[in-house]
Amino acid sequence: MKNDHLPGEPRLELEDNGISEYLRSEFMTGILDDLSPYLWLVATQNSAHVSSLTYQVVRGRNIIITENPGLHLVWIYDKVFIKPMPKYLLSHAFWQFYLIDPNSTIPAHQREGIKKAALGFMRSYAYLIRHKSDFNLATNDDHRLLPKKIKHSAFIKFILHFKDIPDESVSSRYKFGELRLSRLNFWVTIFLGHFTYHNVHGYYSAYFARFFGPLLFIFALLSVLLSAMQVALAVGQPLNDGSWVVFAYTCRGFATSSIVGVALATAFLLSMFIFRSSRETIFALKDLHRKHRLRMTGSSP
Known part of the structure; x- marks a missing residue:
C-alpha cells in the first residue's frame, strides 16, 4: 500500500490503532449472528438466496444505500437495503496485510471474525452483480454501490473468486441470503428480547x-x-x-x-x-x- 491511509478512507491511517474497531463496525453483524440459530424462521436457508440488482428492480424494490452492515440485504415492502462495497476490499494488499498475515496489527481473535464477515459480504456481491446490467446499476450515480473507475470485466474476474466460498468460511449471518425486516423485528423480540431490530418509521404518524x-x-x-x-x-x-x-x-x-x-x-x-x-x-x-x-x-x- 503506497498511501498512508486506507484506500477510499482518508480519515483512517494504515497504522491507526482503531483499524480493528473500524472494520468490526463496517462488517460485523452481531445481532444477526446471535439470531442466526433462528434465522430459518426469517428467510430461506440458502446463502445464495440473493436476487440480482436488476431482479430487485423487477420485483418493484427500491435500492436504499446503507452503511449499516446489519441492514445489508434486508428488505421490507418495496425497499431493499444494500451496503456499498468499500474501495479497500478490492485491494489484495488489504486482505493480506490485515486479515491473512499472522503478523497483522489486528488481534487474531478479532481478525477471524472480521474476515468471515467480510468474506460473506463479498460473496453477497457475487450474487447481486451477475450481469452487465447489474454492474451498470451498481456504478451509476443514483446508487454508486461500487467504487468509481472500475471496469466490468476486471470486477467480474475479481468477484467470481468469492462466489464459491463455503458457508463454513463466512459469519453466521451470511449463511442466509436476503432477510425480511418485518420478521426480524418480530423474532428478535421473541428470542433476544429487543424491542425491535430496526425501526423504519421516523414519525408516530x-x-x-x-x-x-x-x-x-x-x-x-x-x-x-x-x-x-x-x-x-x-x-x-x-x-x-x-x-x-x-x-x-x-x-x-x-x-x-x-x-x-x-x-x-x-x-x-x-x-x-x-x-x-x-x-x-x-x-x-x-x-x-x-x-x-x-x-x-x-x-x-
Missing part, C-alpha cells in the same frame, strides 16, 4: 398509519354485523303482527346471510394466513432437518 387499513377492515366487518343484527331484531315484530310478512322474511334472510357472509370471509382470511404461515414454517423445518441430516452424514447439500 408513519408508524401508526400501517394499522389504519386492518383497523378499518375490522370496523367495516363489525359495522356490517351490527347492522345485520339490528335488522334481524327489527323484523321480529312485523312477523308477529302478520303485516309485511314477505318483506320481513326477506329482511331477516338478508341480515342472516350478511352475518354468515362476514363470518365466512373472516374465517377464509384467517385460514389463508394460517395456511401460508404454516407452509413456510413446515418448509423451513424440513429444510433445517435436511441440512442437519447432511451434516451428520458428511454429505454436500
Whole structure:
C-alpha cells in the first residue's frame, strides 16, 4: 500500500490503532449472528438466496444505500437495503496485510471474525452483480454501490473468486441470503428480547398509519354485523303482527346471510394466513432437518 491511509478512507491511517474497531463496525453483524440459530424462521436457508440488482428492480424494490452492515440485504415492502462495497476490499494488499498475515496489527481473535464477515459480504456481491446490467446499476450515480473507475470485466474476474466460498468460511449471518425486516423485528423480540431490530418509521404518524387499513377492515366487518343484527331484531315484530310478512322474511334472510357472509370471509382470511404461515414454517423445518441430516452424514447439500 503506497498511501498512508486506507484506500477510499482518508480519515483512517494504515497504522491507526482503531483499524480493528473500524472494520468490526463496517462488517460485523452481531445481532444477526446471535439470531442466526433462528434465522430459518426469517428467510430461506440458502446463502445464495440473493436476487440480482436488476431482479430487485423487477420485483418493484427500491435500492436504499446503507452503511449499516446489519441492514445489508434486508428488505421490507418495496425497499431493499444494500451496503456499498468499500474501495479497500478490492485491494489484495488489504486482505493480506490485515486479515491473512499472522503478523497483522489486528488481534487474531478479532481478525477471524472480521474476515468471515467480510468474506460473506463479498460473496453477497457475487450474487447481486451477475450481469452487465447489474454492474451498470451498481456504478451509476443514483446508487454508486461500487467504487468509481472500475471496469466490468476486471470486477467480474475479481468477484467470481468469492462466489464459491463455503458457508463454513463466512459469519453466521451470511449463511442466509436476503432477510425480511418485518420478521426480524418480530423474532428478535421473541428470542433476544429487543424491542425491535430496526425501526423504519421516523414519525408516530408513519408508524401508526400501517394499522389504519386492518383497523378499518375490522370496523367495516363489525359495522356490517351490527347492522345485520339490528335488522334481524327489527323484523321480529312485523312477523308477529302478520303485516309485511314477505318483506320481513326477506329482511331477516338478508341480515342472516350478511352475518354468515362476514363470518365466512373472516374465517377464509384467517385460514389463508394460517395456511401460508404454516407452509413456510413446515418448509423451513424440513429444510433445517435436511441440512442437519447432511451434516451428520458428511454429505454436500
